[in-house]
Amino acid sequence: xxxxxxxxxxxxxxxxxxxxxxxxxxxxxxxxxxxxxxxxxxxxxxxxxxxxxxxxxxxxxxxxxxxxxxxxxxxxxxxxxxxxxxxxxxxxxxxxxxxxxxxxxxxxxxxxxxxxxxxxxxxxxxxxxxxxxxxx
Amino acid sequence: xxxxxxxxxxxxxxxxxxxxxxxxxxxxxxxxxxxxxxxxxxxxxxxxxxxxxxxxxxxxxxxxxxxxxxxxxxxxxxxxxxxxxxxxxxxxxxxxxxxxxxxxxxxxxxxxxxxxxxxxxxxxxxxxxxxxxxxxxxxxxxxxxxxxxxxxxxxxxxxxxxxxxxxxxxxxxxxxxxxxxxxxxxxxxxxxxxxxxxxxxxxxxxxxxxxxxxxxxxxxxxxxxxxxxxxxxxxxxxxxxxxxxxxxxxxxxxxxxxxxxxxxxxxxxxxxxxxxxxxxxxxxxxxxxxxxxxxxxxxxxxxxxxxxxxxxxxxxxxxxxxxxxxxxxxxxxxxxxxxxxxxxxxxxxxxxxxxxxxxxxxxxxxxxxxxxxxxxxxxxxxxxxxxxxxxxxxx
Numbered sequence: 001x002x003x004x005x006x007x008x009x010x011x012x013x014x015x016x017x018x019x020x021x022x023x024x025x026x027x028x029x030x031x032x033x034x035x036x037x038x039x040x041x042x043x044x045x046x047x048x049x050x051x052x053x054x055x056x057x058x059x060x061x062x063x064x065x066x067x068x069x070x071x072x073x074x075x076x077x078x079x080x081x082x083x084x085x086x087x088x089x090x091x092x093x094x095x096x097x098x099x100x101x102x103x104x105x106x107x108x109x110x111x112x113x114x115x116x117x118x119x120x121x122x123x124x125x126x127x128x129x130x131x132x133x134x135x136x
Numbered sequence: 137x138x139x140x141x142x143x144x145x146x147x148x149x150x151x152x153x154x155x156x157x158x159x160x161x162x163x164x165x166x167x168x169x170x171x172x173x174x175x176x177x178x179x180x181x182x183x184x185x186x187x188x189x190x191x192x193x194x195x196x197x198x199x200x201x202x203x204x205x206x207x208x209x210x211x212x213x214x215x216x217x218x219x220x221x222x223x224x225x226x227x228x229x230x231x232x233x234x235x236x237x238x239x240x241x242x243x244x245x246x247x248x249x250x251x252x253x254x255x256x257x258x259x260x261x262x263x264x265x266x267x268x269x270x271x272x273x274x275x276x277x278x279x280x281x282x283x284x285x286x287x288x289x290x291x292x293x294x295x296x297x298x299x300x301x302x303x304x305x306x307x308x309x310x311x312x313x314x315x316x317x318x319x320x321x322x323x324x325x326x327x328x329x330x331x332x333x334x335x336x337x338x339x340x341x342x343x344x345x346x347x348x349x350x351x352x353x354x355x356x357x358x359x360x361x362x363x364x365x366x367x368x369x370x371x372x373x374x375x376x377x378x379x380x381x382x383x384x385x386x387x388x389x390x391x392x393x394x395x396x397x398x399x400x401x402x403x404x405x406x407x408x409x410x411x412x413x414x415x416x417x418x419x420x421x422x423x424x425x426x427x428x429x430x431x432x433x434x435x436x437x438x439x440x441x442x443x444x445x446x447x448x449x450x451x452x453x454x455x456x457x458x459x460x461x462x463x464x465x466x467x468x469x470x471x472x473x474x475x476x477x478x479x480x481x482x483x484x485x486x487x488x489x490x491x492x493x494x495x496x497x498x499x500x501x502x503x504x505x506x507x508x509x510x511x512x513x514x515x516x517x518x519x520x521x522x523x524x525x526x527x528x529x530x531x
Contacts, residue, residue, distance in 0.1 A: 022524070
């Protein structure tokens with residue numbers, strides 16, 4: 001399985017393919033449409049990541065020192081971003097996630113991921129993944 | 137006439153800026169005034185007596201006098217500088233309104249005019265009442281008077297212009313009714329100064345809060361007007377340097393207003409910049425500002441109306457500057473992201489007005505917030521980008 005770093009590089013290659021910013025977001029919308037739905041019963045307060053507007057639900061499980069994570073959002077672009085984040089962290093070892101430098105995500109060049117907006121659900125999602133791995 | 141030429145921000149980029157309710161751009165003259173203080177006479181005010189310190193104090197106090205005349209306060213001691221409307225409201229809430237059994241607000245308040253009262257342990261029906269609205273978010277004066285009748289001698293804190301929907305409340309009428317029932321009124325004027333001429337004596341309010349940064353001035357500066365007769369009754373919110381006449385280990389004797397309310401070193405450059413912003417508004421004139429904004433506001437509403445997916449919450453009647461809407465079948469967040477990618481700066485979300493969003497059973501809106509320096513071209517570009525976003529999201 002690819003490492004976190006390798007996965008990020010692959011995603012970056014895919015995103016860099018688009019010269020036009022809107023084309024890139026069209027692609028992210030498509031990723032959002034591809035994201036498997038989580039069970040309605042999982043869309044509970046406990047799994048909700050605090051954000052300003054769009055809601056993000058994240059379901060995490062730890063097995064054999066690995067993080068298993070699914071999630072979704074009510075906003076389609078955020079859903080695409082959830083797809084990207086999940087592909088980076090799902091099934092990775094807790095050790096690898098703990099050692100991961102969160103700043104590397106900046107390489108993706110997605111403002112919704114790197115903006116230090118205290119209201120951002122995407123930021124909250126990454127934060128939660130890091131916390132779960134830290135405490136796991 | 138293009139007003140953008142006065143604002144260096146628009147020379148730097150081709151972005152369409154429609155988030156003026158959050159903050160406005162600053163004219164060159166305001167930036168120059170701040171720069172001049174920092175480069176030519178940077179010294180503390182009201183303390184030292186050397187040349188630049190005196191010069192800074194004179195400029196600072198000139199700003200107070202200018203704001204006094206600008207909003208037609210009787211005396212300059214009625215003007216207290218703060219870091220903005222949020223601080224102004226927190227100040228009055230904790231040093232004056234706390235004494236009242238009942239606080240009355242409206243459904244359209246910003247969190248800044250709700251949370252300070254929750255912090256005092258007030259909840260709906262227990263120390264806090266909320267006046268509802270009628271069609272088109274019109275303030276419900278009947279309900280308001282009923283609440284006042286049941287709760288005379290209350291503290292009323294009401295917004296002038298809704299930051300989310302642009303609704304203009306008749307604050308003069310709100311004050312008249314409050315005074316009929318021996319109540320006091322604070323007006324949240326965060327959205328006022330950039331759009332409408334304010335005359336506190338004509339309005340008849342007891343407190344009026346103003347924002348600098350939403351009115352072309354630097355960030356971190358605002359003010360609160362306190363009616364002269366209340367100045368002795370209002371206690372300082374913070375104390376410290378430059379607020380005292382004398383201090384012993386036993387006691388402190390405070391100065392008179394405004395000094396007793398302005399503890400510690402103030403935002404001197406901001407206050408000086410604020411004065412320049414007010415001069416700038418005077419140079420343009422409220423007549424020209426209001427005329428331009430109403431034309432733009434109507435045009436925006438009519439162009440949005442042509443898009444069948446647009447859902448409005450109010451008309452343009454009795455409202456200004458801020459226009460909130462949603463797109464059927466699409467979440468406002470997604471629209472916000474795609475507009476940003478097309479260099480359109482607007483705000484999506486609950487706009488710090490969660491209770492009214494809950495009442496409307498929505499999570500938030502897309503808000504366009506105009507200033508007089510916007511033009512028809514801005515609106516055309518926004519509409520084009522919005523249509524593109526809707527196409528992408530609905531495909």
